Amino acid sequence: MSKSLSSYRYLLLRRLTQTVILVLFVLASSKVVNVLNGDFSFALFLDKLPLADPYAVLQMFFAGAKITIDVLIGAGIVFFFYALLAGRVFCSWVCPVNMVTDLAGFLRRKWKIGESGGSRNWPRSIRYWAFALGLILSLVFGMTAFEMISPIGIFHRGIIYGMELGWFVIVGLFLFDLLVLKNGFCGHICPLGGFYSATTRFSLLRVRHIKDACTLCMLCKDVCPEKQVLHLVGKKDGIVESGECTNCGRCVEVCDDDSLKFGIRSSKKFK
Numbered sequence: 216m217s218k219s220l221s222s223y224r225y226l227l228l229r230r231l232t233q234t235v236i237l238v239l240f241v242l243a244s245s246k247v248v249n250v251l252n253g254d255f256s257f258a259l260f261l262d263k264l265p266l267a268d269p270y271a272v273l274q275m276f277f278a279g280a281k282i283t284i285d286v287l288i289g290a291g292i293v294f295f296f297y298a299l300l301a302g303r304v305f306c307s308w309v310c311p312v313n314m315v316t317d318l319a320g321f322l323r324r325k326w327k328i329g330e331s332g333g334s335r336n337w338p339r340s341i342r343y344w345a346f347a348l349g350l351i352l353s354l355v356f357g358m359t360a361f362e363m364i365s366p367i368g369i370f371h372r373g374i375i376y377g378m379e380l381g382w383f384v385i386v387g388l389f390l391f392d393l394l395v396l397k398n399g400f401c402g403h404i405c406p407l408g409g410f411y412s413a414t415t416r417f418s419l420l421r422v423r424h425i426k427d428a429c430t431l432c433m434l435c436k437d438v439c440p441e442k443q444v445l446h447l448v449g450k451k452d453g454i455v456e457s458g459e460c461t462n463c464g465r466c467v468e469v470c471d472d473d474s475l476k477f478g479i480r481s482s483k484k485f486k
């Protein structure tokens with residue numbers, strides 16, 4: 216593989232995964248092929264295996280909705296897959312909104328927007344407050360608060376039934392990330408991103424940094440959507456501990472020095 220293609224290998228795989236998931240939803244909803252039927256809150260794989268968004272199920276619980284056993288099992292499967300094994304990969308490999316915010320981030324870097332001073336620095340903890348607010352509002356209003364306005368649901372419905380007014384949300388989100396705040400929505404605001412950040416701290420799949428191989432080019436920090444998680448780069452050996460890392464692989468694929476690698480947390484080879 217040429218170097219240029221190899222420095223996009225995970226990005227291309229992620230786009231493929233995200234696109235295949237959307238296509239499977241469309242095919243199931245138009246009754247062509249029933250592999251993945253539903254949406255990003257609840258879906259059935261091969262008409263048998265339930266998969267549910269644990270944060271959506273938490274909102275249902277707070278809203279007082281009846282939670283069926285298959286929804287509970289689906290939420291458990293998804294929760295433990297990310298929390299124990301894969302980390303916050305929902306955000307970089309599954310969620311369709313990531314394609315929009317990544318594009319805004321890419322153009323922001325390319326056009327050097329926000330680099331001439333005055334760039335905003337919002338706390339990344341807003342997403343944890345948004346997560347809690349989503350639950351409180353669900354309790355108060357008796358409805359799944361974030362699901363009602365989630366750009367993830369809007370994107371999914373737009374792909375299946377037509378985007379119409381959903382364009383305002385998707386384009387607005389794109390412009391917000393492009394012009395107002397770098398990695399604005401996914402890196403600061405999204406409560407589902409906050410939920411996965413808080414619950415994937417101990418997952419097995421991690422990025423590891425090898426300090427002696429690092430030439431301090433800082434390409435990794437340039438492309439990382441959560442660059443605060445790379446504070447160890449150039450300073451010490453170790454794994455990226457934070458659950459805010461999405462395991463997107465951008466840092467790994469752009470590193471010319473092989474100083475960043477994917478691996479399993481406890482493997483000897485990894486050490």
Ligand code: SF4
Binds near residue numbers: 307
């Ligand atoms: S932060 Fe939210 S919108 Fe962004 S990729 Fe994650 S779940 Fe999707």
Ligand code: SF4
Binds near residue numbers: 442460461466467
């Ligand atoms: S540390 Fe690497 S894998 Fe994690 S979010 Fe940043 S670029 Fe992606």
